[in-house]
Every structure is written in structure tokens, then in C-alpha cells.
Amino acid sequence: MRSLVTCLIVFLTAISLYAQTDTTPPATPKNVKSIDYELHIDVTWQPNTESDLAGYKIYKWDGTTFQFLANVKKYKSFFSEWIGATSISNKYKVAAYDLSGNVSQMSPEVTTFTHTMSDSEFLDMTQRAAFRYFWDWGDPTSGIARERHEPNESDVTNTIGGGGFGVMAIIVGIERGFITRDEGVARIKKIVNFLANTIDKFHGAFPHWFNGTTGKVIPFGQGQDGADIVETSFMFEGLLTARQYFNGSTQDEAYIRNTITLLWMGVDWNFFRDGSTGLYWNWSPTYGFNIPEGGSFLFHGWNETMITYFLAVASPTHPIAPNYYRSGWGLDGGIHYSGQPKYGYQLQVGTNYGGPLFWTHYSYMGFDPRGKRDLYANYFLNNHDQSMINRAYCIDNPGKYAGYNANSWGLTASYSITGVYYQAHQPGSEDNGTISPTAALSAMPYFLYEKENYSLDAIKYFYRTFGQNLWGDFGFKDAFNLTYSDAIKNSNGVIIGYKPGEVFINSYLAIDEGPIVCMIENYRSQLLWKLFMADTDVQAALPKIPFFKSDDPSTNVKSETSLPTEFVLKGNYPNPFNPSTVISFVVPKTERVSVVVYNLLGQKVKSLFDEETSPGEKSVSWNGTNEAGDTVSSGVYIYKINADGNFYSGKMILQK
Numbered sequence: 001m002r003s004l005v006t007c008l009i010v011f012l013t014a015i016s017l018y019a020q021t022d023t024t025p026p027a028t029p030k031n032v033k034s035i036d037y038e039l040h041i042d043v044t045w046q047p048n049t050e051s052d053l054a055g056y057k058i059y060k061w062d063g064t065t066f067q068f069l070a071n072v073k074k075y076k077s078f079f080s081e082w083i084g085a086t087s088i089s090n091k092y093k094v095a096a097y098d099l100s101g102n103v104s105q106m107s108p109e110v111t112t113f114t115h116t117m118s119d120s121e122f123l124d125m126t127q128r129a130a131f132r133y134f135w136d137w138g139d140p141t142s143g144i145a146r147e148r149h150e151p152n153e154s155d156v157t158n159t160i161g162g163g164g165f166g167v168m169a170i171i172v173g174i175e176r177g178f179i180t181r182d183e184g185v186a187r188i189k190k191i192v193n194f195l196a197n198t199i200d201k202f203h204g205a206f207p208h209w210f211n212g213t214t215g216k217v218i219p220f221g222q223g224q225d226g227a228d229i230v231e232t233s234f235m236f237e238g239l240l241t242a243r244q245y246f247n248g249s250t251q252d253e254a255y256i257r258n259t260i261t262l263l264w265m266g267v268d269w270n271f272f273r274d275g276s277t278g279l280y281w282n283w284s285p286t287y288g289f290n291i292p293e294g295g296s297f298l299f300h301g302w303n304e305t306m307i308t309y310f311l312a313v314a315s316p317t318h319p320i321a322p323n324y325y326r327s328g329w330g331l332d333g334g335i336h337y338s339g340q341p342k343y344g345y346q347l348q349v350g351t352n353y354g355g356p357l358f359w360t361h362y363s364y365m366g367f368d369p370r371g372k373r374d375l376y377a378n379y380f381l382n383n384h385d386q387s388m389i390n391r392a393y394c395i396d397n398p399g400k401y402a403g404y405n406a407n408s409w410g411l412t413a414s415y416s417i418t419g420v421y422y423q424a425h426q427p428g429s430e431d432n433g434t435i436s437p438t439a440a441l442s443a444m445p446y447f448l449y450e451k452e453n454y455s456l457d458a459i460k461y462f463y464r465t466f467g468q469n470l471w472g473d474f475g476f477k478d479a480f481n482l483t484y485s486d487a488i489k490n491s492n493g494v495i496i497g498y499k500p501g502e503v504f505i506n507s508y509l510a511i512d513e514g515p516i517v518c519m520i521e522n523y524r525s526q527l528l529w530k531l532f533m534a535d536t537d538v539q540a541a542l543p544k545i546p547f548f549k550s551d552d553p554s555t556n557v558k559s560e561t562s563l564p565t566e567f568v569l570k571g572n573y574p575n576p577f578n579p580s581t582v583i584s585f586v587v588p589k590t591e592r593v594s595v596v597v598y599n600l601l602g603q604k605v606k607s608l609f610d611e612e613t614s615p616g617e618k619s620v621s622w623n624g625t626n627e628a629g630d631t632v633s634s635g636v637y638i639y640k641i642n643a644d645g646n647f648y649s650g651k652m653i654l655q656k
Contacts, residue, residue, distance in 0.1 A: 022052070022098070022100040022102065023100075023102060024102060025096075025097075025098065025102035025103055025104045025105075026048050026050045026052075026053055026096035026097065026098050026102065026103075026104045027048060027050070027096065027104060028095065028096070028104045028105045028106070028107055029045040029046065029048060029056065029094045029095065029096050029104070029107050030045065030046045030107075031045055031046040032044070032045045032093075032094050032107040032108065032110055033045070033110060034092070034110040034111065034112040035128075036112050036113050036114055036115060036580070037114065037115075037117060037121070037125050038086055038114060038115065038116060038117045038121075038463070038464070039082065039083055039084055039085065039086070039114060039463065039464070039467060040080055040081060040082045040083055040084075040114070040468070040471065041080070041081055041083060041090070041112040041114065042078055042079070042080050042128075043058065043078065043079045043080075043081075043092045043094065043110060043112070044077060044078045044079075045077055045078075045094050045107065046077065047077040048074075048096045050096075050098060052098045052099045052100065053074045053096060053097075053098055053099075054074060054097050054098050054099045055071055055072055055073050055074045055096075055097060056071070056072040056074070056076075056079070056094055056095065056096050056097070057070075057071055057072075057094070057095045057096075057097055057103060058070045058071075058072060058079045058092060058093075058094060059092065059093045059094070059095070059106060060081075060090060060091070060092055061090065061091035061092070061109070066091070066093050066106065066109070069081075069092075075136055075137070075140070076132075076136050076473070077136065078132065078136070078473075079092075079094070080472075080473055082467065082468040082471070083114050084467065084468075085114065086114045086115055086116055087113070087114060087115065088113070088114045089111060089112065089113045089114075090111070090112050091109045091110070091111050091112075092109065092110055092112065093106040093107050093108070093109050093110075094106070094107045095107065111579075113579060113580075115574075115580065117582075118582040118584065118619030118621060119456060119618075119619050120582075120618065120619040120620065120621070121582070121619070121621060122456065122459050122460060122463070123456070123459075123520055123524060124176065125475075126441065126459055126475055126476070126516065126520060127172065127176060127178075127516070127517050127520050127521065128176070128178055129471075129473070129474055129475030129476075130169070130474060130475045130476075130513045130514075130516040130517045131169050131170075131172065131173045131176075131178050131517050132473065132474055132475075133145070133149065133166075133169075133474040133475075133508055133510065133513040134165075134166035134169045134170060134173075134510070134513070134514070134517075135169075135170070135173060135178070135179065135187075137149050137474070138166065138187070139156065139158050139212030139213075140212075141194070141212050141213045142158055142190070142191065142194040142198070142199075142212040142213070142215070143187050143188075143190035143191040143194060144158050144159075144160075144163035144166065144191055144194065144195075144212060145158065145159055145162040145163040145165070145166035145510040145514070146158055146159065146162075146212070146510065147159040147162060147209060147509070147510055148507060148508065148509050148510070149474065149507065149508040150506075150507045151506055151507070156212060157209050157210075157211075157212075157218050158209065158210050158211065158212040159208070159209055159231070159510050159511070160206045160207065160208060160209075160210070160228065160231040160232060160234070160235045161208070161228075161230070161231035161234035161235065161362075161510075161511055162234075162509070162510025162511045162513075162514055163191070163235055163238075163510070164231075164234040164235035164236065164237055164238035164239065164514075165234065165238060165365065165510065165511065165513075165514020165515065165517075165518060166238070166510065166514060167188065167191065167235070167238030167239060167241070167242050168237070168238045168241050168242075168365060168366065168514070168517075168518045168528050169513075169514055169517040169518060170184050170187055170188060171184070171241065171242060171245050171527070171528070171531070172517050172518060172521045172527065172528070173517075175521075175525070175527060176521075185246065185250070185252050185253060185256070186252070188242055188246065188256055189252050189255060189256055192239070192242075192255075192256055192259040192260055192263070193259065194215065195235075195259075195263055196259050196262065196263060198214070198215035199215035200215055200216055200217050201227075201266070202226045202227035202283060202285065203227060203267070203268040203271045203272075203283070204263075204266035204267035204268050204318075205227035205228070205229050205232040205267055205268075205272070205283075206227065206228065206231065206232045206235060207220075207225075207226065207227060207228060207231075208220040208224065208228035208231045208282075221293075221295055222291070222292055222293055222295060223284050223286065223287050223291035223292045223293075223295040224282050224284065224291060224295050224296075225284050225285065225286060226282065226283050226284040226285050226286075227272075227282065227283045228281065228282055229269070229272045229279060229280070229281060229282070229283075229308060229312075230281055230299070230304070230305055230308050232267065232308075233305075233307050233308035233311050233312075234307070234362060236263075236264060236267070236311055237307050237311070237363075237365060237366040237367070237532065238366070239260045239263065239264065240260070240264065240366065240532060240535045240537070240538065241366050241528055241531045241532045241535075242256065242260060243256070243257050243260045243261065243264075243535065244531040244532070244534050244535055245531050264315070264316070264537075265315075265316060265317045266317075267315065267317075267318065268318040269311070269312035269315045269318050269319060269320055270312075270318050270319065270320050271283075271318070272312075273320060273324060274289050276298055277298075277324060277327040277328060278298045278299065278300060278324060278327060278328030278329075279298065279299060279308065279309065279312060279320070279324075279328055280296050280297065280298055280299075281296050281297055281299050282295055282296035283296065284296070298328070299328075300328060300329060300330075300331040300334070300335065301329045301330060301331065301335040301349060301350075301376075302335050302337075302349040302350035302351075302354075302355065302359065303355065303359050304358055304359050304361075304362040304363060305329065305363070306329060306363040306367070306379070307362065307363035307364075307366070307367055308363075309324075309325045309328055309329035310325070310363075310367065310541060310545070311541075312324075312325070313325050313541045313544055313545060314537045314538055314540065314541035315537070316537050322544045322545050322546075325374075325545050326375065326545075330374070330375060330376050333375075333376070335349045335350070335376050335377075336348070336349060336376060337349050337350050337351065338351075339351065339352065342354075342389045342392070342393075343388070343389055343392035343393070343396070344392075345385040345386075345388050345389050345392075346385065347382060347385055347386060347389070348376065348377035348378065348381070348382045348385075349376050349377045349382055350382075350386070352427070352428060353386075353389050353390070353393060353426065353427035353428060354382075354385075354386035354389055354390070354426075354427075355386070355424075355426050356411060356412040356413050356424045356425060356426040356430075356439075357386065357387065357390055357410065357411065357412040357426075357439040357440075357442070357443060358412045358413050358438075358439070358442075358511070358512075358515070359386075360382075360383035360386050360387060360443065360446070361412075361438075361442045361443075361515040361519060362511075362515070363379075364379065364383065364445075364519075364522075365514070365515060365518040365519060365522070365528055366528055366529070366531070366532030366533075367529075367532060367533070367538075368522075368526070368529035368530070368532070368533045369383065370529075371549060371550050372542070372547045372548065372549060372550050373547065373548065373550045374545055374546065374547050374548075375546075378550045380446070381550075383443075383446050384446040384447075387443040387446045387447075387454075389427070390409065390410065390411055390426075390427060390439065390443075391406070391409045391410075391440070391454055393411070393427040393431075394408070394409035394410070394411070394435075395409070399431055399432075399433065401431075401433035401481075401482070401483045402433070402482035402483045402502070403433075403435060403480070403481075403482035403483070404433075404435070406454075406457075407454075407457045407458055407460075407461035408435060408458065408461055408462070408465070409435065409439075409440055409454075409458065410435055410436050410437060410438070410439025410440035410441075410443075410458065411425040411426050411427060411430075411431060411434075411435070411436065411439055412424070412425060412426070412436045412438060412439035412512075413425065413436075413511075414434070414436035414438065414439075414478050414479040414509065414512055415436075415478040415479045415505045415507055415509065416432065416434050416479065416481075416505075417432060417433075417434060417481050417484050417485065417486060417487055417498060417503060418485060418486040418487065418503060419486050419487030419488075419489065419495065420432070420487050420495065432481070432484065432498065433481045433482070433483035433484055434479050434480070434481045435479065435480055435481070436478065436479045436512065437458070437462055437470070437476035437477070437478075437479070437516075438476075438478070438512035438513070438515055438516055440454070440455050440458035441455055441458060441459060441476070441515075441516045441519070441520065442455075442515035442516055442518075442519040442520075443455050443519070444456065444519055444520050444522075444523040445519055445520075445522040445523040445526075447523070448523055448614065449615075453523075455520075455523075462476055463476075466480070466504070469504045470504055472506065472508075474508050474513060475513070475516065476516075477504060477505055477506055477507065477508065478505050478507050478508055478509055478512055479505045480502070480503065480504045480505060481502060481503050482502045483498075483500070483502070484498035484499060484500060484501060484502075484503075485498075485499050485500070485501030485502055485503045486498065486499040486501070486503075487499075525611070526614075565588055566588050567585065567586065567587060567588055567643045567646060567648065568585060568586035569585050569641065569648045569650060570584040570585055570586065571583070571584065571650055572584070572622075572639070572650060572652045575651075575652050575653060576652075576653035576654070576655035577624075577652065577653070577654060577655070578624070578654065578655055578656055579623055579624050579631075580621055580622060580623040580624065581621070581622055581652055582619050582620070582621045583595060583608075583619065583620045583621070583622065583639055583641075583650070583652075584618070584619045585618055585641060585643075585648070586618070587613055587614070587615055587618055587643065588615060589615055590612060590613070590614050590615060591612065591613070591643055591644040592610075592611065592612045592613075592642075592643075592644065593609065593610075593611070593612075593613050593618070593641065593642070593643045593644075594607070594609060594610040594641070594642045595607075595608040595609040595610075595620050595639060595640070595641050596608065596639070596640050596642075597622060597637055597638070597639050598637065598638045598639075598640065599632075599635070599637060599638075600635070600636055600637075600638070604627075605626050605627075605632060605637060606622070606625065606626050606627050607627070608620045608621075608622055608639075622639070622652075624654050632654065633654075634654050634655055634656045635653070635654060636651055636652070636653050637651070637652050637653075637654060638650070638651055638652075639652060
């Protein structure tokens with residue numbers, strides 16, 4: 001015992017002496033940039049790599065000098081400040097500091113300027129912030145998403161389902177330029193390596209929760225100390241998407257593809273039938289399928305598990321027979337909706353108002369439901385209608401809750417009122433006045449063919465109305481309630497009422513952040529849908545189930561009269577501008593559009609946009625830089641738009 005004490009004293013003394021003798025500061029943060037929004041700003045930088053890094057210090061210009069403003073934890077390479085108004089300019093610098101208290105030199109200054117944002121900027125802002133949940137808050141060892149982020153950051157449990165959503169979010173982050181492809185490859189390689197070599201697996205399937213360092217199971221509930229086949233399916237929805245995306249010839253990308261294939265082939269989906277006509281949710285090495293208090297059960301639709309049954313059929317090594325998709329997911333036809341229309345919308349599957357909106361998100365982040373149906377539903381149309389019912393219910397507001405309106409809507413599983421903690425909010429008895437931003441935001445692709453995007457309207461309303469009460473480091477916080485602040489419980493802990501008040505829940509959940517990033521991307525580019533559906537095993541499963549071409553095309557959710565009939569150039573605003581302007585136009589149909597900036601000599605300055613785009617109003621911003629990223633001089637510039645071979649142009653004035 002004495003030797004242990006002696007060793008401890010020597011160790012602590014060494015640490016103390018090191019702290020006293022270490023006078024070398026970290027490197028000055030590099031690549032410091034500003035990202036300007038409407039009511040807040042971000043300052044970003046390249047992460048430092050020192051082993052003794054403690055964090056970063058932010059300094060702000062007060063008109064005379066740069067004053068210390070805030071400390072930033074070392075896992076973040078960004079700082080956000082709520083400004084609260086447009087047309088406000090500020091200057092910032094960043095320094096790094098280490099565990100010994102040494103502080104680096106300040107970085108070069110960056111200047112910010114809040115401005116009225118375009119629709120495209122709102123989407124970029126929302127995706128970037130939610131993406132950071134998976135990038136900056138991802139586990140440093142496993143690389144996989146942590147279950148939650150709460151202010152005290154005490155719970156660092158990893159989650160498989162949210163981790164699968166995070167894999168897809170990282171792909172979006174690469175495509176949107178939030179990170180480089182090399183950075184994304186390194187993170188995904190870390191994730192698949194951990195899944196292959198460290199995490200506990202049971203018949204090839206993963207646990208719901210696990211320790212991000214050791215990979216050992218963290219029980220989700222009583223007896224749930226083994227496999228969760230539903231959460232496993234969410235991870236493979238992401239992994240199969242990644243297998244398609246990382247198609248490069250490098251050793252790392254080949255490793256990613258090959259490791260995903262081995263993991264995919266290793267799952268014994270048929271084992272989870274246990275001889276039944278469907279799938280059991282959980283299996284425990286202690287209890288088998290007989291987990292106490294309903295810890296495992298045969299699950300059927302309508303809910304979030306369509307992707308589970310689909311992947312079980314798609315497995316190349318241990319599939320279930322397609323008839324178990326029909327008896328399991330479809331409940332031999334029992335999945336069909338038998339109720340009356342709600343608010344003018346007729347559901348095809350489910351009951352009552354359809355349920356919480358996450359049922360329309362989780363399975364369809366990779367699986368593209370457009371233009372196809374199984375024996376029970378066209379899930380694009382059904383999900384569209386359920387989203388519309390959810391919104392209409394909030395407008396109708398039978399519970400008379402504060403804050404419900406046409407732009408403030410969305411009921412789904414999320415954090416809830418203090419004392420309730422978590423609840424599957426939905427129209428009807430499970431509505432307690434709690435709005436979950438992920439519900440409305442993740443419904444965005446279901447308005448792909450609508451004249452008005454109600455999800456985009458919700459983003460603008462939440463941001464402009466509730467400000468920093470609802471917006472934080474990872475974007476929109478998980479939920480809010482403007483009617484009740486806390487649950488009232490009796491001596492037995494049973495909820496008997498609620499205290500009047502309001503609460504903005506200052507927390508985030510992986511399973512709510514992931515759909516925001518991914519479903520917005522499916523609206524913008526259909527990227528994840530295209531990748532997942534291109535997988536050969538996915539393609540082979542479609543006719544087995546069977547899925548077949550829908551007789552009620554997805555575009556029927558929008559009348560032809562609501563589509564733009566011709567290309568419309570709306571111009572740029574502001575004009576003159578400094579430092580940035582937004583070019584807006586309306587696209588009448590899916591077509592390839594490019595936007596290029598030229599100077600008055602006809603020389604190309606910068607290509608701003610070049611891709612196939614869906615119908616609707618579009619916006620492209622220019623920050624007054626050339627292809628090399630250098631700021632150009634003041635003067636008149638021309639932007640030219642090529643839309644399917646037709647050219648349009650306008651003048652814009654950069655005025656410094």
C-alpha cells in the first residue's frame with residue numbers, strides 16, 4: 001500500500017513540476033474564418049493537435065482593443081455568438097491554451113456581418129449546426145455519435161441508431177463543404193474499425209447503447225444487455241449509404257467498403273425471428289428473447305421499423321423470407337389505416353393521426369419512398385399526409401397550447417417537460433404542448449413538390465421568433481413548451497398535472513439531430529436517397545417484397561398549377577453590396593443550372609453553382625471572392641445563369 005502511495009506522490013509531483021516548467025504555448029489556431037448569418041455569427045478554425053491542448057480563447061474588438069470574450073472547449077473548433085440584429089459588424093481573434101495555462105498568439109482577425117439570409121443560407125445554417133453534433137461531439141475513441149448532449153456533458157454514452165444517422169450526416173458534411181473528404185474518410189474509417197474490432201456484437205447485431213471507449217454494452221433497459229436489431233438497422237442504413245459513397249481507389253476508402261461488407265454479411269437477421277412470423281426487437285445473452293417486462297417483443301408496422309424488415313430481406317447472407325416482411329411489418333394487412341380522413345388527408349397505414357413524426361423519418365433517410373409502393377402504401381404520400389395532419393393538428397390546437405401555429409408545429413418523440421423527461425409526443429392524448437423542431441424540419445422532403453415548404457417556414461419562424469432561447473451550438477434545441485414548465489407528481493411519482501410556465505429544453509439527442517441534417521439534404525439534392533437506393537443488395541430486395549412502381553405518382557401531392565411555368569431571374573440583394581449578396585431565381589422543372597460571375601472584361605471570376613436542381617425558388621450567395629478565395633476589388637460584376645441552355649444575366653456592384 002505504501003508503494004502505491006509513494007508512486008502516486010511521485011506522479012503528482014511530476015505533473016506539478018511539468019506544469020511549472022512547461023512554458024511552450026500551443027500553436028496559433030490556423031484557417032480562422034467567419035460564417036455570417038441573420039442574427040448570429042460563427043467563427044471557425046482548424047483544430048489544434050497538441051496533446052496537452054485545453055481549449056481556445058475568443059477575443060472581440062471593442063473599438064479600441066481585442067478583449068477576452070469566451071473560452072471554448074477543446075473538442076469544438078467553432079464559436080457562435082448571438083447578435084440579435086442584422087447589419088451588425090464585429091471583429092474576432094482566436095488563441096489556443098494548454099493545460100499549463102500557456103496561451104498562443106492571437107490569430108489574424110476575422111470580420112463578421114449579419115445580414116438577411118436567403119432560403120439556401122437558412123438550410124446551410126441548419127444543416128451545419130446539426131452536423132456539428134456528430135462531428136465535434138462525436139466520441140473521440142469510437143468516432144460514433146453520443147446519445148445526448150446536455151449542458152453538464154456528464155453522459156457520454158454512445159448510440160448505434162443515432163450513430164448510423166451520424167454516418168449519413170458526415171457524408172452530407174463532406175458534400176456541403178463543412179469538412180474535407182479526407183477528414184470524413186478518417187472519421188468513417190475510425191467508426192467502421194470500431195464496429196468491426198471493438199464493440200460487442202450478438203449474432204452480428206449491435207447493442208442499443210455502448211461505451212465509446214471499451215465497446216461494452218450499456219443496458220438500455222432492464223435485461224436489454226444484448227442486441228437491438230432495430231437500432232442495428234439504422235446503423236446499416238448509414239453504412240450501406242457510406243459503402244456507395246466512399247467509392248475511391250485509396251486504401252482507406254477500400255478499407256471502409258470492405259469492412260462494411262463484412263459487418264453487413266455478419267448480421268444473422270433470421271435469428272431474430274426465433275421461428276416466428278416477424279422479428280423480435282431485442283435479444284439478451286442473459287434472457288434470450290424472454291427479457292423481463294416486455295424488454296423484447298415481436299414488432300410490426302406502422303412505426304419506425306420498415307427499414308429493419310427491408311434490410312432483413314436484403315441481407316445477402318442471413319435474410320428473412322419476403323413473406324415475413326408481409327406478416328411482420330405488414331401484419332398480414334393489419335397495417336392498413338381504417339379510419340376516416342383527418343383534416344382532409346387520408347392515411348394509408350397506421351391509426352388515428354398517424355403517430356409521432358419520427359415514424360416518417362428514420363426509415364426514409366436512406367430509403368427513397370418516391371414513386372414506389374409495397375402492398376400497403378406509397379410511403380412518400382403517406383408520410384406527406386401524416387406530416388400535413390401533424391401540422392394541421394397544431395394549427396387547430398385542440399389543447400389550446402401556447403405557441404402552436406402554422407409555422408410553429410411538429411410533434412414527435414423528444415425531450416419533454418421537466419419531470420416527464422422524454423415522450424413520444426403526437427396528436428391526441430400524447431400531446432402536452434411540447435413542440436420538437438426536428439419533427440417539422442425533418443419533414444422537409446415531403447414538401448418537395450409543394451408550392452410552399454412548411455418545414456422551411458418553420459426554420460425561419462423558430463430562428464427569428466425564439467432566437468437564442470431555442471438556438472444553440474448544435475442548432476435548434478430538442479424541444480420547447482410555452483404552456484407548462486414542469487410536471488406535478490403525487491407521492492407515488494405519478495404525474496397528476498403540470499405547472500404553468502414555459503421551458504426551452506437546453507439539450508440535444510442524436511436521433512433528433514441526424515434526421516435534420518439528412519432529411520434536409522434529401523430535399524435539397526436527394527443525395528442519401530440516391531446513394532442508398534443504388535446499393536446492389538437494396539436493389540435486389542425491392543422486387544422480393546415486392547415494391548413496385550406506384551400508381552399514384554409522388555408528384556400528385558402538388559398540382560401542376562402550383563409549379564413555376566418558366567425560369568424567373570429575381571435578381572440579387574442587396575445591390576450594391578458589401579461583403580456578400582444573394583442571387584435568386586425560380587426553376588420551373590428539374591434541370592441543370594450553373595451560375596458564374598464575370599468581370600466587365602468578360603473574364604471569369606468564380607463559379608458559384610453547377611448542378612441539377614429541383615423545381616422551385618433557389619438562392620446562391622457570392623461573398624466577393626474569386627476562385628482562389630481572394631477578395632476582389634470594388635466594381636461592377638456580371639452573373640450569368642445557364643438553365644438548360646438558356647442564358648440569363650444581371651449586374652451587381654461590390655462597393656467597399
